[in-house]
Amino acid sequence: MVRLSTALVALALGAASTFASPLSSDSQDANLAVRRSEAFNNLSPGVRAYLETLDPRDYEIDIPDEAELQRRQVTKDNGVIYNCKKGRVAVTYDDGPYKYHELLNQKWSDAGQQVTFFVNGYNYDCAYDEPWVTYLRHSVAAGHLLASHSWSHPHLTQLTDAEIDEQVNLMETMLLKTVGVVPKYFRCPYGEYDANVISRLQNKHGLTVVQWSDDIGDADGVSAAKQRATYNSYTSGQRHLILNHETHKSASHTVADTAIARFKNQGIKSQTVHDCIGASGSPYKVKATPGKRDSTWTCAGTPSPSS
Ligand SMILES: [Zn+2]
Structure with a gap:
């Protein structure tokens, strides 16, 4: 307490x-x-x-609201999200912010669709630095969803409770100060969790843990052609919660283009994870006026990148 x-x-x-x-x-x-x-x-x-x-x-x-609390009550210890509601689709990107982030903001915005970014605080770079702050603000302004993927991308199952809390706390503080949002959704690095991790994230921190139904395989070396084929297999009325990595060039370029073209052809619209699961209320725990850069906007002294 x-x-x-x-x-x-x-x-x-x-x-x-x-x-x-x-x-x-x-x-x-x-x-x-x-x-x-x-x-x-x-x-x-x-x-x-x-x-x-x-x-x-x-x-x-x-x-x-009461409905949301009931949903959490029912699924208190294993309420991990694996897919969208029937007929809904959510495209998600992990491990940023990275140099292709702004491109993805633009591509999906131009298509009139929303995606979810599960971002880190200190993975490929420190998210307090530019241009990341600007890119992340653009995501929110465009209606995309920012969600947490932990601070430094560790294996959560190997951490103490205090270390798990630190991973959440650092992310929440960083995104609130820089962008003015505290995420409600969390994806575990490597998709790894156990009962304790879920309990810590969902019960102590009020987060909803999100996995995926489809992995395009970009992080596992699957060819761009095969990644595109995954998107080209989707038809209207199906449900998909799709894992991509914004740090992979193919996923952020040609594969994203293919996804957008296929969705247009099939009348599919990517929604944020919050919308695709039909959740109520705000997609963020807090929305606020962002702060101004000061000496606390630093990754110095925090857990360093694990991947
Ligand atoms: Zn990751």
Whole structure:
């Protein structure tokens, strides 16, 4: 359990209440209070510290509704997402931000479709640096979804609970300061998890863990032709949650072009993971005004890249 200062709780609850529906009974009041408290407790210490510096009008904390809480209750320890709802498709890109990120922002935006980026804080480069901050902001502005892929891409099953928490905390703080969002969705590096990892991510941090239904194989050396063939096999009405890596040139160039052309031909539209699973509420735990670059925008002293 996280200990909070009274002032900080009041601040957070005040901000949240401006987005809550009007209450009509004491029991609804009590339920809302529980939901607010859970939503706040799910936030990283770094996120809470940053929000304390903002005017409450400059941020909003997503409070899960009853349906969302029930979904989590039912799937509390194994509610990992593997696919979209029937007939829906979500294209996802892991391991960025990387030099092809902006190209993917543009390609999918130009096609009128949204994708999800499962990004790292410190993998190929430090996400606090430019041009990554600008690219990540462009993703959100274009309606794409930013989700967490851990800070430094470690094998989570080999970490202590405190180290798992650090991976989440560093990501949440970085994305809040730079872009103004705290992700609600998380993909484990290498897709590796166990019961403890899931419990930590979903119960302590209020995250939804997302795997995939289809892997185009870019990270495993599958040829670009074969990657394109995967997309060209998709037909209207199917559901797919597709793993790609933005760090691979083929996936970010010709394969993305093929996917967009095929989707257009078949009347398929890639949605964000949040939309493709039919989730309610905001796709982010928090949305806020981003900060201004300062000395805390650094990867120095944090866990270094593992892959
Ligand atoms: Zn990865």
